[in-house]
Amino acid sequence: MSIKDKNILILGTGQIGFAVFEELNRLDCKKIVLHSYSEQEVLLLKEKVHLIKRDKTNVEYVFGDIYDSIETIKSQNDIINTNLYKICKQKGIDIIIDCINTAAVLGEQLASWNKEIKKNSIPSKELNTYEKVNNFIITLKETYSACNIDKYIKVSTTGLGGMGFNMGYTHGDAKSFYLSEDILGKLHIAGAFHQLLWALNRTSGYDISVIIPSACIGWQDVKIDPLPPFKKTESSKNISIEEINKRIVEHDIKDQIRITQVYLGENNSYSREEVALLTQLNQMEFVSKQRVAKIVIEELKSKSNNFNLLNAMDISMITPSYKDFYLRNLLINKMDYQNSFLEVESLVTNNLGRDVAIDIMELFIVKQLLNNSLENIHKCLEYGDLKLQQKIKQFFETNPIYRNYFLSLGFSILLDDEIWVASNFGEKTDYIDYRSENITFLLNKVLETVTFFKRENTTFDYNHYFVDIINSNNISVGELLGMIYSFEGKGREVYYNKDLKNKSDIYTKKYIFS
Structure with a gap:
């Protein structure tokens, strides 16, 4: 991908975000928009940018909480009021590079929730952190589409620096039975975030990457500063002084101790010896922010980057095989045999959702009108409204068991001149x-x-299979609906070209019954 003519948004301009900016600054991008949480951070950022900015680079600044939703997002109107959407729309963003430490930011908010869980109490019912993660993913999905985004790259975290549960100290954990609420929060958020981004990447029209350094990242500043405030957490040597049978001697602390410290990830500072321990071989080790930034730029330029977590997840999936598909056909044949003893076809259970049930039952009546052959489509399209309704009512008069089947599932049946409902239906009904x-x-x-x-030139790998469905003298509603879903872009992969995809958009229902 050429990035010189792109408008690039960098979310979060801490260590990694600023290192990414430094790399982009050398490439003379059209525009780079730098995002920080607060206006004060933007003022400090401008001073840093001024020292290195090239004349050819147009740099703009924005600030605000990207996880700003205070309610669960339910509609497009909720999306356009979010900071992410406003920034992308106003700045004409083409590429988003997200360097916010989401696991740390939202993981801290999740800490109190995890504490309640560990006490076996019921968490409070306010907008919880998982809802904030979900809100962001929905916002990203809709913003990506509405603003014609080309690429989203997330620089994320393993949560424990690539180490296991035995390495809790890397994030200040005590040697205790539990991981701390802070660490649990980070792991929870990172896992949920990565899985949601993976699902979004497997959605047609989205190009998502996740880059994860699995070590200590640094550094930002080496300073001589006062000792940082410490968290009052328990260690393995925690004691109650009152229980010790010794003379207690108190000392006044008069002098403020200052030591050399380095500010690493998440703005925490560490002493020289702590850094030596943390970054030692076989401990957490070390990855430079400059290397992370270079890998991000490589990912922008090429999709074959080995450091994209989502590529690894794709490769490691157990995908369907030819033998699996053969066994699937045996299963369906077995169901057909069992169903031959019944008066009704096995159509729906509701367990794929009400919308799918409606699609199947509406397509079922189309099957009856076609008299089980797709060759009769043009003939049916020549029917007027009156003849269509006559044939539909005639089918139900001849086969009243299907009317009872559909009504017993809690659906009403909507016709041109009347609506059929079950005698015990409520004020609202799916139809x-x-x-x-x-x-x-x-x-x-x-x-x-x-x-x-x-079409002979269709790009589906198993086109002969679909042609067999079309030529069958016994229409399978499920098979036909699966083909329609694939054509509409709802399948595992999207094979048809963009023009056909856009053309199929006209088949979105534009009317509802009220």
């Missing part, structure tokens, strides 16, 4: 839309899908 307008809509959707999969 199956058998109005002629919707049936015509579905017939066109089926026609568009079938036409695509019959």
Whole structure:
């Protein structure tokens, strides 16, 4: 990817974020937007940038809380009020490089929640940290699409510097049975965040990378400063002074002790000997911020970077095989045999959700209109509204068990001139839309899908399988709906070209029954 003509947003301008800026600054990008949490941080940032900024680089500054939602995001209106969306829209952002230490920022907020869990008490019902993570991912997903973002790179953390539970001291943990609430919070947030980003990356139209240094990162500043305030946590040598049978001698602390300290990740400072221990071979070790920044730039330029966690997750997945698909067909054949003893087809249980159930039941009536053959689509499209409704009602008059089947699932059946409901329905009901307008809509959707999969130049690897479904003299509603979902971009992979994808967008339902 060429980045010279791109507008790049760097979220979080601490050690890593500023190191990434230094690398981009050498590449003469069109515009770099630097984000900090507060206005005060921006003022300090401007002083640092002024010392190294090249004349060809246009640098702008923004500040604010990226995790600013105070309520669970439920609609597009909630998205456009978030800081991330506003920044990307106003600045015309093409690439987002997220260097915020999310695990630390939100992990601290999760600490009190973990403390409540460890006490076996019920956590408070305020907007919890997991909801904030979810809000951010939803915001990123919608912002990415609405603002035509090309790439999102997250610089994240392992939570324990790549070490195991035996290395809690790397983050100040005492030698105790539990990891501290702070560490648990970091691990929880990092894991949830990575998994959600992985799912987003596997969604068509999104290019997401996660870069994770698995060691101590540094350094920022070496200073002679007063001793930092310490957290009153218990160690393995914690005692109660009152219980010791010794003379207690108190001393006044008059002098403020100053020592040489280095500020490493998360703005914590460490002494010389602590650094020697922490970064020693076979302990947490050390990765420079400059190397992390260079890897981020490499990831921007190429998708083949070995340091992208999501690539590793993709490679290590157990993916479906030909033999698995053969066994899947045996399972379906077994279900067909069992179902041959019943009066109704095995259509829905509701366990894939109400929307999927509705899609199956609406497509089921299309199957009846087509008389089990997709070759009859054009003939059905020539029916007028009146004939469509007559044939639908005629089917239910001949097969009343299907009406009972659908109503017993808690659905009503919506027709052009009436609505069928169960006698015990409430004020609100989900409905199956058998109005002629919707049936015509579905017939066109089926026609568009079938036409695509019959094309010889389609890029689906298993096109012959889909052609067999199309030519079958017994339509499988599930197989046909799966093809429609794939055509609409809801499958594991998206194979069709962009023009076809956009064309299929016209088949989004634009009307609802109220």
